[in-house]
Amino acid sequence: MLKLLSMVAAVIVWGLLSLTLPPEIFPGPIETARTLWGEVVGGQVWTDLAMTMLRVVGGLVIALMLGVPVGVLMGLSRRAEGILDVWVMIGLTVPSLCYAIMAFMWFGLNEGAAIIAIAVTAAPSITINIWEGVKNVDTRLVAMARVFEASRPAIVRRVLMPQIFPYVMASARFGLGIIWKITVLVELIGRPNGVGFKLFYWYQLADMRQVLAWTLLFTIIMLLIELLILKPIERRIFAWRPQVAV
Amino acid sequence: MNSVIEVASLRKSFTGRDGTSRAVLKDLDLQVGAGEFLCILGPSGCGKSTLLNVLAGLDKVYEGQARVSGGRVGYLFQEPRLLPWLTAEGNLDFALDSCKVEPSRRSELKSRYLAMTGLSDYRDYYPHQISGGMAQRLALVRALCVEPGILLMDEPFSGLDEITARRIRSDLLSIWEETRKTIVFVTHNAYEACFLADRILVMLGGAFRQEVRVPIARPRSYDDPAVFQLSRDVIKAFGDEIDREPAPSAIPLTEPSLVDDLDRHAAARMNI
Numbered sequence: 001m002l003k004l005l006s007m008v009a010a011v012i013v014w015g016l017l018s019l020t021l022p023p024e025i026f027p028g029p030i031e032t033a034r035t036l037w038g039e040v041v042g043g044q045v046w047t048d049l050a051m052t053m054l055r056v057v058g059g060l061v062i063a064l065m066l067g068v069p070v071g072v073l074m075g076l077s078r079r080a081e082g083i084l085d086v087w088v089m090i091g092l093t094v095p096s097l098c099y100a101i102m103a104f105m106w107f108g109l110n111e112g113a114a115i116i117a118i119a120v121t122a123a124p125s126i127t128i129n130i131w132e133g134v135k136n137v138d139t140r141l142v143a144m145a146r147v148f149e150a151s152r153p154a155i156v157r158r159v160l161m162p163q164i165f166p167y168v169m170a171s172a173r174f175g176l177g178i179i180w181k182i183t184v185l186v187e188l189i190g191r192p193n194g195v196g197f198k199l200f201y202w203y204q205l206a207d208m209r210q211v212l213a214w215t216l217l218f219t220i221i222m223l224l225i226e227l228l229i230l231k232p233i234e235r236r237i238f239a240w241r242p243q244v245a246v
Numbered sequence: 247m248n249s250v251i252e253v254a255s256l257r258k259s260f261t262g263r264d265g266t267s268r269a270v271l272k273d274l275d276l277q278v279g280a281g282e283f284l285c286i287l288g289p290s291g292c293g294k295s296t297l298l299n300v301l302a303g304l305d306k307v308y309e310g311q312a313r314v315s316g317g318r319v320g321y322l323f324q325e326p327r328l329l330p331w332l333t334a335e336g337n338l339d340f341a342l343d344s345c346k347v348e349p350s351r352r353s354e355l356k357s358r359y360l361a362m363t364g365l366s367d368y369r370d371y372y373p374h375q376i377s378g379g380m381a382q383r384l385a386l387v388r389a390l391c392v393e394p395g396i397l398l399m400d401e402p403f404s405g406l407d408e409i410t411a412r413r414i415r416s417d418l419l420s421i422w423e424e425t426r427k428t429i430v431f432v433t434h435n436a437y438e439a440c441f442l443a444d445r446i447l448v449m450l451g452g453a454f455r456q457e458v459r460v461p462i463a464r465p466r467s468y469d470d471p472a473v474f475q476l477s478r479d480v481i482k483a484f485g486d487e488i489d490r491e492p493a494p495s496a497i498p499l500t501e502p503s504l505v506d507d508l509d510r511h512a513a514a515r516m517n518i
Protein backbone atom coordinates (compact mmCIF):
# COMPACT_ATOMS: atom_id res chain seq x y z
CA MET A 1 0.00 0.00 0.00
CA LEU A 2 2.75 2.40 0.97
CA LYS A 3 4.58 1.31 -2.13
CA LEU A 4 1.63 2.28 -4.28
CA LEU A 5 1.33 5.65 -2.60
CA SER A 6 4.98 6.44 -3.10
CA MET A 7 4.73 5.52 -6.77
CA VAL A 8 1.73 7.75 -7.22
CA ALA A 9 3.66 10.53 -5.52
CA ALA A 10 6.59 10.00 -7.89
CA VAL A 11 4.32 10.28 -10.92
CA ILE A 12 2.84 13.52 -9.56
CA VAL A 13 6.29 14.98 -8.98
CA TRP A 14 7.24 13.99 -12.52
CA GLY A 15 4.10 15.72 -13.85
CA LEU A 16 4.86 18.90 -11.93
CA LEU A 17 8.51 18.98 -12.96
CA SER A 18 7.61 18.42 -16.60
CA LEU A 19 5.62 21.65 -16.55
CA THR A 20 8.83 23.61 -16.23
CA LEU A 21 10.06 22.62 -19.70
CA PRO A 22 8.35 22.40 -23.08
CA PRO A 23 6.76 18.98 -23.73
CA GLU A 24 9.10 18.13 -26.64
CA ILE A 25 12.00 18.22 -24.19
CA PHE A 26 10.37 16.97 -20.99
CA PRO A 27 7.02 15.30 -21.58
CA GLY A 28 4.79 14.59 -18.60
CA PRO A 29 3.53 11.19 -17.47
CA ILE A 30 0.27 11.28 -19.41
CA GLU A 31 1.91 12.13 -22.67
CA THR A 32 4.64 9.55 -22.11
CA ALA A 33 2.08 6.88 -21.31
CA ARG A 34 0.18 7.72 -24.47
CA THR A 35 3.34 7.41 -26.58
CA LEU A 36 4.17 4.12 -24.91
CA TRP A 37 0.69 2.82 -25.58
CA GLY A 38 1.09 3.73 -29.22
CA GLU A 39 4.31 1.72 -29.40
CA VAL A 40 2.77 -1.25 -27.60
CA VAL A 41 -0.22 -1.28 -29.94
CA GLY A 42 2.15 -0.98 -32.90
CA GLY A 43 3.60 -4.35 -31.86
CA GLN A 44 7.29 -3.52 -32.42
CA VAL A 45 7.91 -3.34 -28.69
CA TRP A 46 7.83 -7.06 -28.08
CA THR A 47 10.82 -8.03 -30.23
CA ASP A 48 12.98 -5.37 -28.64
CA LEU A 49 11.83 -6.27 -25.18
CA ALA A 50 12.31 -9.97 -25.77
CA MET A 51 15.83 -9.44 -27.06
CA THR A 52 16.73 -7.32 -24.05
CA MET A 53 15.27 -9.91 -21.68
CA LEU A 54 17.22 -12.65 -23.40
CA ARG A 55 20.46 -10.76 -22.91
CA VAL A 56 19.63 -9.93 -19.31
CA VAL A 57 18.74 -13.50 -18.37
CA GLY A 58 21.63 -15.02 -20.34
CA GLY A 59 24.05 -12.55 -18.80
CA LEU A 60 22.76 -13.19 -15.29
CA VAL A 61 22.97 -16.96 -15.62
CA ILE A 62 26.54 -16.83 -16.91
CA ALA A 63 27.53 -14.22 -14.33
CA LEU A 64 26.23 -16.49 -11.57
CA MET A 65 28.03 -19.46 -13.06
CA LEU A 66 31.28 -17.50 -13.00
CA GLY A 67 30.78 -15.57 -9.79
CA VAL A 68 29.39 -18.20 -7.42
CA PRO A 69 32.15 -20.81 -7.76
CA VAL A 70 34.90 -18.21 -7.54
CA GLY A 71 33.25 -16.65 -4.50
CA VAL A 72 32.87 -20.03 -2.79
CA LEU A 73 36.48 -20.88 -3.53
CA MET A 74 37.65 -17.57 -2.12
CA GLY A 75 35.58 -18.03 1.00
CA LEU A 76 36.91 -21.52 1.62
CA SER A 77 40.60 -21.14 0.85
CA ARG A 78 42.94 -18.52 2.18
CA ARG A 79 45.28 -19.10 -0.73
CA ALA A 80 42.57 -18.67 -3.34
CA GLU A 81 41.50 -15.53 -1.54
CA GLY A 82 45.03 -14.14 -1.63
CA ILE A 83 45.47 -14.87 -5.32
CA LEU A 84 42.06 -13.82 -6.52
CA ASP A 85 41.05 -10.84 -4.47
CA VAL A 86 43.13 -8.39 -6.48
CA TRP A 87 41.58 -9.76 -9.68
CA VAL A 88 38.11 -9.33 -8.34
CA MET A 89 38.98 -5.74 -7.47
CA ILE A 90 40.35 -5.13 -10.96
CA GLY A 91 37.29 -6.75 -12.48
CA LEU A 92 35.12 -4.48 -10.41
CA THR A 93 37.05 -1.35 -11.34
CA VAL A 94 37.18 -1.74 -15.11
CA PRO A 95 34.25 0.27 -16.56
CA SER A 96 31.54 -1.81 -18.17
CA LEU A 97 31.97 0.14 -21.38
CA CYS A 98 35.50 -1.28 -21.67
CA TYR A 99 34.19 -4.84 -21.38
CA ALA A 100 31.60 -4.12 -24.02
CA ILE A 101 34.14 -2.63 -26.44
CA MET A 102 36.59 -5.47 -25.88
CA ALA A 103 33.94 -8.13 -26.34
CA PHE A 104 32.68 -6.62 -29.58
CA MET A 105 36.19 -6.10 -30.92
CA TRP A 106 37.35 -9.60 -30.10
CA PHE A 107 34.26 -11.69 -30.73
CA GLY A 108 32.47 -9.56 -33.29
CA LEU A 109 29.18 -7.72 -33.17
CA ASN A 110 27.06 -10.68 -32.19
CA GLU A 111 24.76 -11.92 -29.45
CA GLY A 112 27.47 -14.03 -27.80
CA ALA A 113 29.80 -11.08 -27.40
CA ALA A 114 26.99 -8.99 -25.92
CA ILE A 115 26.13 -11.63 -23.34
CA ILE A 116 29.78 -12.20 -22.45
CA ALA A 117 30.27 -8.47 -21.87
CA ILE A 118 27.18 -8.38 -19.67
CA ALA A 119 28.20 -11.44 -17.66
CA VAL A 120 31.79 -10.32 -17.12
CA THR A 121 30.63 -6.95 -15.87
CA ALA A 122 28.30 -8.43 -13.27
CA ALA A 123 30.42 -11.38 -12.16
CA PRO A 124 32.84 -9.55 -9.81
CA SER A 125 30.13 -8.08 -7.62
CA ILE A 126 28.43 -11.46 -7.43
CA THR A 127 31.75 -12.99 -6.42
CA ILE A 128 32.19 -10.46 -3.63
CA ASN A 129 28.75 -11.18 -2.23
CA ILE A 130 29.24 -14.94 -2.21
CA TRP A 131 32.75 -14.64 -0.81
CA GLU A 132 31.38 -12.62 2.09
CA GLY A 133 28.63 -15.19 2.57
CA VAL A 134 30.94 -18.17 2.70
CA LYS A 135 33.18 -16.39 5.18
CA ASN A 136 30.16 -15.84 7.39
CA VAL A 137 29.22 -19.50 7.51
CA ASP A 138 28.68 -20.57 11.11
CA THR A 139 31.37 -23.18 11.65
CA ARG A 140 29.84 -24.16 14.96
CA LEU A 141 26.91 -25.60 13.06
CA VAL A 142 29.33 -27.53 10.88
CA ALA A 143 30.98 -28.91 14.01
CA MET A 144 27.55 -29.91 15.29
CA ALA A 145 26.82 -31.76 12.05
CA ARG A 146 30.14 -33.54 12.25
CA VAL A 147 29.38 -34.74 15.76
CA PHE A 148 26.15 -36.19 14.42
CA GLU A 149 28.16 -38.14 11.87
CA ALA A 150 26.79 -36.23 8.90
CA SER A 151 28.64 -37.12 5.69
CA ARG A 152 30.55 -34.47 3.81
CA PRO A 153 27.95 -34.13 1.03
CA ALA A 154 25.21 -33.96 3.64
CA ILE A 155 27.03 -31.17 5.45
CA VAL A 156 27.41 -29.24 2.22
CA ARG A 157 23.80 -29.75 1.23
CA ARG A 158 22.05 -29.41 4.58
CA VAL A 159 24.30 -27.10 6.59
CA LEU A 160 26.41 -25.02 4.22
CA MET A 161 24.06 -24.41 1.29
CA PRO A 162 21.20 -23.05 3.37
CA GLN A 163 23.62 -20.59 4.91
CA ILE A 164 25.08 -19.49 1.59
CA PHE A 165 21.80 -19.36 -0.28
CA PRO A 166 20.66 -15.98 1.06
CA TYR A 167 23.85 -14.51 -0.30
CA VAL A 168 23.29 -16.13 -3.70
CA MET A 169 19.82 -14.63 -3.71
CA ALA A 170 21.11 -11.21 -2.70
CA SER A 171 23.83 -11.29 -5.32
CA ALA A 172 21.40 -12.36 -8.03
CA ARG A 173 19.28 -9.32 -7.27
CA PHE A 174 22.24 -7.09 -6.99
CA GLY A 175 23.66 -8.54 -10.21
CA LEU A 176 20.36 -7.98 -11.94
CA GLY A 177 20.46 -4.30 -11.08
CA ILE A 178 23.88 -4.00 -12.67
CA ILE A 179 22.92 -6.14 -15.62
CA TRP A 180 19.91 -4.03 -16.59
CA LYS A 181 22.14 -1.04 -16.94
CA ILE A 182 24.97 -2.70 -18.79
CA THR A 183 22.58 -4.44 -21.19
CA VAL A 184 21.18 -1.13 -22.33
CA LEU A 185 24.69 0.16 -22.86
CA VAL A 186 25.78 -2.91 -24.80
CA GLU A 187 22.71 -2.69 -27.02
CA LEU A 188 23.44 0.92 -27.66
CA ILE A 189 26.92 0.32 -28.99
CA GLY A 190 26.65 -3.05 -30.66
CA ARG A 191 23.18 -4.49 -31.25
CA PRO A 192 20.52 -3.73 -33.87
CA ASN A 193 17.58 -4.14 -31.48
CA GLY A 194 16.61 -4.07 -27.82
CA VAL A 195 15.57 -1.38 -25.41
CA GLY A 196 18.99 0.27 -25.39
CA PHE A 197 19.08 0.39 -29.16
CA LYS A 198 15.67 1.99 -29.24
CA LEU A 199 16.61 4.55 -26.62
CA PHE A 200 19.64 5.59 -28.61
CA TYR A 201 17.68 5.62 -31.85
CA TRP A 202 15.08 8.02 -30.47
CA TYR A 203 17.75 10.10 -28.80
CA GLN A 204 19.41 10.60 -32.19
CA LEU A 205 16.06 11.72 -33.55
CA ALA A 206 15.77 13.96 -30.49
CA ASP A 207 12.35 12.51 -29.70
CA MET A 208 12.11 12.83 -25.93
CA ARG A 209 8.58 11.42 -25.82
CA GLN A 210 9.87 8.13 -27.17
CA VAL A 211 12.97 8.16 -25.00
CA LEU A 212 10.89 8.56 -21.85
CA ALA A 213 8.31 6.06 -23.07
CA TRP A 214 11.00 3.39 -23.43
CA THR A 215 12.52 4.29 -20.09
CA LEU A 216 9.09 3.94 -18.53
CA LEU A 217 8.53 0.59 -20.19
CA PHE A 218 11.85 -0.65 -18.96
CA THR A 219 11.18 0.49 -15.42
CA ILE A 220 7.78 -1.15 -15.35
CA ILE A 221 9.20 -4.46 -16.53
CA MET A 222 11.94 -4.29 -13.92
CA LEU A 223 9.46 -3.61 -11.14
CA LEU A 224 7.26 -6.46 -12.27
CA ILE A 225 10.17 -8.87 -12.20
CA GLU A 226 11.11 -7.70 -8.74
CA LEU A 227 7.60 -7.88 -7.34
CA LEU A 228 6.25 -10.91 -9.15
CA ILE A 229 9.29 -13.17 -9.36
CA LEU A 230 12.10 -12.27 -6.97
CA LYS A 231 10.11 -11.19 -3.93
CA PRO A 232 7.86 -14.27 -3.86
CA ILE A 233 10.85 -16.60 -4.25
CA GLU A 234 12.57 -14.87 -1.41
CA ARG A 235 9.51 -14.93 0.79
CA ARG A 236 9.11 -18.63 0.24
CA ILE A 237 12.69 -19.53 0.91
CA PHE A 238 13.08 -17.34 3.95
CA ALA A 239 9.77 -18.11 5.56
CA TRP A 240 11.61 -19.36 8.62
CA ARG A 241 13.29 -16.03 9.25
CA PRO A 242 12.15 -13.80 12.06
CA GLN A 243 10.82 -10.40 11.13
CA VAL A 244 13.34 -7.75 11.95
CA ALA A 245 11.94 -4.78 13.75
CA VAL A 246 14.24 -1.80 13.79
CA MET B 247 35.40 -51.83 34.84
CA ASN B 248 36.72 -51.27 31.35
CA SER B 249 37.33 -47.70 30.31
CA VAL B 250 35.61 -46.23 27.32
CA ILE B 251 37.43 -42.93 27.55
CA GLU B 252 41.16 -42.94 28.07
CA VAL B 253 43.10 -39.73 28.13
CA ALA B 254 46.79 -39.66 28.94
CA SER B 255 49.08 -36.63 29.25
CA LEU B 256 46.72 -34.55 27.16
CA ARG B 257 48.13 -31.12 26.44
CA LYS B 258 46.61 -28.45 24.35
CA SER B 259 47.56 -24.86 23.81
CA PHE B 260 46.10 -22.05 21.80
CA THR B 261 48.20 -19.50 20.01
CA GLY B 262 47.13 -15.98 20.71
CA ARG B 263 47.06 -13.14 18.23
CA ASP B 264 50.48 -11.96 19.29
CA GLY B 265 51.93 -15.40 18.55
CA THR B 266 52.40 -16.46 22.17
CA SER B 267 51.03 -19.84 22.97
CA ARG B 268 48.96 -20.41 26.06
CA ALA B 269 48.49 -23.82 27.64
CA VAL B 270 44.79 -24.52 28.14
CA LEU B 271 44.97 -28.23 28.98
CA LYS B 272 47.94 -29.23 31.08
CA ASP B 273 48.82 -32.90 31.17
CA LEU B 274 45.39 -34.30 31.75
CA ASP B 275 44.94 -37.96 32.66
CA LEU B 276 41.45 -39.33 32.65
CA GLN B 277 39.75 -42.69 32.57
CA VAL B 278 36.02 -43.04 32.38
CA GLY B 279 34.48 -46.44 32.84
CA ALA B 280 31.61 -47.78 30.78
CA GLY B 281 28.34 -46.60 32.23
CA GLU B 282 29.95 -44.11 34.57
CA PHE B 283 28.49 -40.70 35.27
CA LEU B 284 31.41 -38.31 35.56
CA CYS B 285 31.11 -34.64 36.32
CA ILE B 286 33.85 -32.17 35.57
CA LEU B 287 33.48 -29.19 37.84
CA GLY B 288 35.40 -26.05 37.21
CA PRO B 289 35.14 -22.30 36.83
CA SER B 290 34.70 -20.48 33.60
CA GLY B 291 37.69 -20.56 31.28
CA CYS B 292 39.44 -23.54 32.87
CA GLY B 293 39.34 -25.57 29.66
CA LYS B 294 36.23 -27.73 30.09
CA SER B 295 34.79 -27.11 26.63
CA THR B 296 38.22 -27.52 25.09
CA LEU B 297 38.50 -30.96 26.69
CA LEU B 298 35.08 -32.01 25.43
CA ASN B 299 35.95 -30.87 21.92
CA VAL B 300 38.96 -33.16 21.99
CA LEU B 301 36.86 -36.06 23.30
CA ALA B 302 34.21 -35.48 20.65
CA GLY B 303 36.85 -35.67 17.94
CA LEU B 304 36.19 -32.12 16.80
CA ASP B 305 39.57 -30.86 17.87
CA LYS B 306 42.41 -32.98 16.56
CA VAL B 307 45.30 -30.67 17.36
CA TYR B 308 46.68 -31.74 20.72
CA GLU B 309 49.54 -33.62 22.33
CA GLY B 310 49.14 -36.83 24.25
CA GLN B 311 46.50 -39.51 23.92
CA ALA B 312 42.76 -39.27 23.83
CA ARG B 313 40.90 -42.44 22.97
CA VAL B 314 37.16 -42.82 23.01
CA SER B 315 35.42 -46.12 22.36
CA GLY B 316 32.09 -47.56 23.31
CA GLY B 317 29.73 -46.43 20.59
CA ARG B 318 28.41 -43.26 19.16
CA VAL B 319 29.42 -40.04 20.86
CA GLY B 320 26.64 -37.58 21.56
CA TYR B 321 27.68 -34.04 22.33
CA LEU B 322 25.45 -31.47 23.86
CA PHE B 323 27.18 -28.17 23.17
CA GLN B 324 27.26 -25.25 25.52
CA GLU B 325 25.04 -23.40 23.03
CA PRO B 326 22.05 -25.09 21.39
CA ARG B 327 23.50 -25.01 17.84
CA LEU B 328 20.17 -25.64 16.16
CA LEU B 329 19.77 -25.14 12.43
CA PRO B 330 17.67 -21.97 12.27
CA TRP B 331 15.98 -22.83 8.98
CA LEU B 332 14.55 -26.10 10.30
CA THR B 333 11.69 -26.57 12.72
CA ALA B 334 12.23 -28.31 16.04
CA GLU B 335 11.25 -31.59 14.47
CA GLY B 336 13.33 -30.85 11.38
CA ASN B 337 16.35 -30.41 13.61
CA LEU B 338 15.73 -33.79 15.22
CA ASP B 339 15.28 -35.39 11.81
CA PHE B 340 18.55 -33.90 10.67
CA ALA B 341 20.34 -35.66 13.52
CA LEU B 342 18.42 -38.90 13.03
CA ASP B 343 19.18 -38.90 9.29
CA SER B 344 22.82 -38.09 9.83
CA CYS B 345 23.23 -40.87 12.36
CA LYS B 346 21.20 -43.24 10.19
CA VAL B 347 18.82 -44.19 12.96
CA GLU B 348 16.32 -46.78 11.77
CA PRO B 349 13.25 -45.00 10.41
CA SER B 350 10.87 -47.27 12.30
CA ARG B 351 12.21 -46.13 15.64
CA ARG B 352 12.40 -42.42 14.96
CA SER B 353 8.95 -41.27 15.87
CA GLU B 354 9.01 -43.14 19.16
CA LEU B 355 12.40 -41.69 20.09
CA LYS B 356 11.35 -38.18 19.20
CA SER B 357 8.08 -38.37 21.08
CA ARG B 358 9.67 -39.83 24.14
CA TYR B 359 12.37 -37.22 24.58
CA LEU B 360 10.20 -34.32 23.48
CA ALA B 361 7.69 -35.32 26.13
CA MET B 362 10.42 -35.64 28.72
CA THR B 363 11.59 -32.08 28.12
CA GLY B 364 8.09 -30.68 27.79
CA LEU B 365 8.47 -29.78 24.12
CA SER B 366 5.81 -32.02 22.59
CA ASP B 367 3.72 -29.06 21.50
CA TYR B 368 6.57 -27.26 19.82
CA ARG B 369 7.50 -29.64 17.01
CA ASP B 370 6.62 -27.13 14.31
CA TYR B 371 8.30 -24.13 15.88
CA TYR B 372 11.42 -22.63 14.43
CA PRO B 373 14.36 -22.07 16.79
CA HIS B 374 13.81 -18.32 16.86
CA GLN B 375 10.25 -18.91 18.03
CA ILE B 376 11.20 -20.79 21.17
CA SER B 377 12.96 -19.48 24.24
CA GLY B 378 16.64 -19.93 24.96
CA GLY B 379 15.96 -22.56 27.59
CA MET B 380 13.63 -24.42 25.25
CA ALA B 381 16.28 -24.35 22.55
CA GLN B 382 18.73 -25.85 25.00
CA ARG B 383 16.22 -28.56 25.88
CA LEU B 384 15.65 -29.24 22.21
CA ALA B 385 19.38 -29.68 21.77
CA LEU B 386 19.26 -32.18 24.62
CA VAL B 387 16.47 -34.06 22.85
CA ARG B 388 18.54 -34.08 19.69
CA ALA B 389 21.56 -35.50 21.53
CA LEU B 390 19.50 -38.18 23.28
CA CYS B 391 17.40 -39.36 20.37
CA VAL B 392 20.36 -40.61 18.37
CA GLU B 393 21.02 -42.97 21.29
CA PRO B 394 24.69 -42.30 21.93
CA GLY B 395 26.75 -44.72 23.95
CA ILE B 396 28.76 -41.85 25.33
CA LEU B 397 27.18 -38.53 26.07
CA LEU B 398 29.27 -35.39 26.49
CA MET B 399 27.31 -32.55 28.04
CA ASP B 400 28.63 -29.03 28.33
CA GLU B 401 26.80 -27.07 31.03
CA PRO B 402 23.48 -28.14 29.59
CA PHE B 403 21.26 -26.78 32.34
CA SER B 404 22.98 -23.55 33.25
CA GLY B 405 20.58 -21.48 31.16
CA LEU B 406 17.43 -23.07 32.53
CA ASP B 407 15.23 -21.92 35.34
CA GLU B 408 15.77 -23.89 38.52
CA ILE B 409 12.46 -25.72 38.47
CA THR B 410 12.85 -26.97 34.92
CA ALA B 411 16.52 -27.75 35.41
CA ARG B 412 15.69 -29.79 38.46
CA ARG B 413 13.09 -31.83 36.66
CA ILE B 414 15.35 -32.49 33.70
CA ARG B 415 18.23 -33.47 35.95
CA SER B 416 16.03 -36.12 37.52
CA ASP B 417 14.86 -37.24 34.09
CA LEU B 418 18.43 -37.43 32.89
CA LEU B 419 19.28 -39.61 35.86
CA SER B 420 16.40 -41.97 35.16
CA ILE B 421 17.42 -42.24 31.50
CA TRP B 422 20.92 -42.92 32.58
CA GLU B 423 19.88 -45.53 35.11
CA GLU B 424 17.80 -47.19 32.43
CA THR B 425 20.28 -47.12 29.57
CA ARG B 426 23.62 -46.84 31.35
CA LYS B 427 25.23 -44.54 28.88
CA THR B 428 28.60 -43.17 29.81
CA ILE B 429 28.14 -39.51 30.61
CA VAL B 430 30.74 -36.80 30.93
CA PHE B 431 28.93 -33.81 32.32
CA VAL B 432 30.60 -30.44 32.55
CA THR B 433 29.28 -27.92 35.03
CA HIS B 434 30.28 -25.10 37.31
CA ASN B 435 27.51 -25.96 39.70
CA ALA B 436 28.75 -28.03 42.63
CA TYR B 437 25.30 -29.02 43.84
CA GLU B 438 24.31 -30.31 40.44
CA ALA B 439 27.56 -32.28 40.20
CA CYS B 440 27.01 -33.88 43.59
CA PHE B 441 23.45 -34.81 42.75
CA LEU B 442 24.29 -36.36 39.38
CA ALA B 443 27.73 -37.87 39.45
CA ASP B 444 29.44 -41.06 40.51
CA ARG B 445 32.64 -39.15 40.50
CA ILE B 446 33.55 -35.48 40.31
CA LEU B 447 36.78 -34.14 38.90
CA VAL B 448 37.54 -30.63 39.97
CA MET B 449 39.28 -28.74 37.21
CA LEU B 450 41.20 -25.55 37.64
CA GLY B 451 43.43 -23.76 35.18
CA GLY B 452 43.55 -26.64 32.72
CA ALA B 453 44.38 -29.39 35.21
CA PHE B 454 42.41 -31.74 37.40
CA ARG B 455 43.00 -30.72 40.99
CA GLN B 456 40.90 -33.15 42.86
CA GLU B 457 38.82 -36.24 42.53
CA VAL B 458 35.71 -36.65 44.63
CA ARG B 459 33.78 -39.89 44.69
CA VAL B 460 30.12 -39.43 45.43
CA PRO B 461 29.05 -42.13 47.86
CA ILE B 462 25.36 -41.21 47.86
CA ALA B 463 23.13 -44.17 47.05
CA ARG B 464 20.87 -44.16 44.00
CA PRO B 465 18.16 -43.38 43.21
CA ARG B 466 18.95 -39.99 44.66
CA SER B 467 16.63 -37.31 45.81
CA TYR B 468 17.40 -33.75 44.89
CA ASP B 469 16.72 -32.63 48.44
CA ASP B 470 18.92 -35.20 50.10
CA PRO B 471 20.91 -33.42 52.84
CA ALA B 472 23.85 -35.61 51.91
CA VAL B 473 24.01 -33.93 48.51
CA PHE B 474 23.99 -30.56 50.18
CA GLN B 475 26.66 -31.55 52.65
CA LEU B 476 28.93 -32.96 49.97
CA SER B 477 28.55 -29.95 47.71
CA ARG B 478 29.62 -27.76 50.59
CA ASP B 479 32.69 -29.85 51.15
CA VAL B 480 33.53 -29.76 47.46
CA ILE B 481 33.30 -26.01 47.37
CA LYS B 482 35.35 -25.72 50.49
CA ALA B 483 38.05 -27.92 49.02
CA PHE B 484 37.80 -25.82 45.92
CA GLY B 485 38.38 -22.69 47.93
CA ASP B 486 41.47 -24.24 49.50
CA GLU B 487 42.73 -25.05 46.02
CA ILE B 488 42.28 -21.51 44.97
CA ASP B 489 44.13 -20.27 48.03
CA ARG B 490 47.01 -22.49 47.08
CA GLU B 491 46.96 -21.33 43.50
CA PRO B 492 50.32 -19.61 42.85
CA ALA B 493 49.01 -17.15 40.26
CA PRO B 494 45.82 -15.83 41.78
CA SER B 495 45.31 -13.04 39.23
CA ALA B 496 42.54 -14.44 37.05
CA ILE B 497 41.07 -17.27 38.99
CA PRO B 498 39.66 -15.93 42.26
CA LEU B 499 37.19 -13.87 40.30
CA THR B 500 35.38 -17.00 39.32
CA GLU B 501 35.12 -18.42 42.80
CA PRO B 502 32.19 -16.27 43.96
CA SER B 503 30.11 -17.64 41.13
CA LEU B 504 30.44 -21.11 42.59
CA VAL B 505 29.35 -19.85 45.95
CA ASP B 506 26.51 -17.94 44.37
CA ASP B 507 25.38 -21.09 42.73
CA LEU B 508 25.35 -22.88 46.01
CA ASP B 509 23.49 -20.06 47.72
CA ARG B 510 20.91 -19.99 45.01
CA HIS B 511 20.41 -23.67 45.40
CA ALA B 512 20.22 -23.47 49.12
CA ALA B 513 17.65 -20.72 48.76
CA ALA B 514 15.73 -22.71 46.21
CA ARG B 515 15.76 -25.69 48.48
CA MET B 516 14.28 -23.73 51.31
CA ASN B 517 11.64 -22.00 49.24
CA ILE B 518 10.30 -24.81 47.16
Ligand SMILES: Nc1ncnc2c1ncn2[C@@H]1O[C@H](COP(=O)(O)OP(=O)(O)OP(=O)(O)O)[C@@H](O)[C@H]1O
Nearest residue numbers: 260261270289290291292293294295296297324434
Ligand atom coordinates in the same frame (compact mmCIF):
# COMPACT_ATOMS: atom_id res chain seq x y z
N1 LIG C 1 39.68 -21.25 19.59
C1 LIG C 1 40.36 -20.71 20.61
N2 LIG C 1 41.42 -19.90 20.38
C2 LIG C 1 42.11 -19.38 21.39
N3 LIG C 1 41.83 -19.57 22.68
C3 LIG C 1 40.80 -20.36 22.99
C4 LIG C 1 40.00 -20.97 21.97
N4 LIG C 1 39.03 -21.70 22.56
C5 LIG C 1 39.23 -21.55 23.88
N5 LIG C 1 40.28 -20.76 24.15
C6 LIG C 1 40.79 -20.40 25.48
O1 LIG C 1 40.92 -21.56 26.23
C7 LIG C 1 40.50 -21.34 27.56
C8 LIG C 1 39.51 -22.40 27.95
O2 LIG C 1 38.34 -22.24 27.19
P1 LIG C 1 37.10 -23.20 27.37
O3 LIG C 1 36.08 -22.79 26.38
O4 LIG C 1 37.56 -24.60 27.33
O5 LIG C 1 36.62 -22.81 28.84
P2 LIG C 1 35.46 -23.46 29.70
O6 LIG C 1 36.08 -24.13 30.84
O7 LIG C 1 34.56 -24.25 28.83
O8 LIG C 1 34.70 -22.16 30.22
P3 LIG C 1 33.12 -21.86 30.38
O9 LIG C 1 32.69 -22.48 31.66
O10 LIG C 1 33.06 -20.37 30.44
O11 LIG C 1 32.47 -22.42 29.17
C9 LIG C 1 39.96 -19.93 27.63
O12 LIG C 1 40.88 -19.13 28.29
C10 LIG C 1 39.82 -19.50 26.21
O13 LIG C 1 40.17 -18.16 26.07
Ligand SMILES: [Mg+2]
Nearest residue numbers: 294295324400
Ligand atom coordinates in the same frame (compact mmCIF):
# COMPACT_ATOMS: atom_id res chain seq x y z
MG1 LIG D 1 32.74 -23.98 28.07
